[in-house]
Amino acid sequence: MLKWIPLMLLSCAWPCAAAQSQLYTVNNAFTVTLPAGWAREAEPYGLSDREKRVYGADFLSPGGAEFPARISVDYYTPGNLESGTYEKYIRRHSKPPLGAALDGKVYGPVKSGRAGNYYAKVFDRKTFQFVPPRSLKAKKVFFYEKFYVVTVRQGFYVLRLTAPLTTAKAAVKMFDAVAASFIPLAR
Helix, strand or coil: CCCHHHHHHHHHHHHHHHCCCEEEEECCCEEEEECCCCEECCCCCCCCHHHHCEEEEEEECCCCCCCCCEEEEEEECCCCCCCCCHHHHHHHHHCCCCCCCCCCCEECCCEEEEECCEEEEEEEEEEEEEECCCCCCCEEEEEEEEEEEEEECCEEEEEEEEEEHHHHHHHHHHHHHHHHCCEECCC
């Protein structure tokens, strides 16, 4: 019986080590801790971060599902090409484009919250996309999105979760843990 105890401890140590979280520092802009198994997505084509003046990374959930959950963390410098100011970003993503949600999307209120030790504006929305786009046989997929917008003296940060509604509850718990680990490096 005593011979089995070291083997049991040895067999338990490997999965426990694999379940540890991962620390990411991206472009000297921020640091976050992600749950085990989440992988950084490859850089997209198009303008570089330096050209857009937006520095960030996207992380995908493990499991290889058809629609994995995605956590995006971005630092928007002053004069960025995408949103300009944090007020414009919040206005663009927290309300329907025409003032009324005629397409069935649901927008939550903007609230005060915290991302790590930093004050943030927090809001969520439920949206949908047709997959594949512009197809006669497209499937309507519903998504839940949650945002943390953190302002700093030189720009702002956005932490964003996009997850299918079917897996949103579990993804939100992980995302809130990522937001709690957030440390901005540009202040």
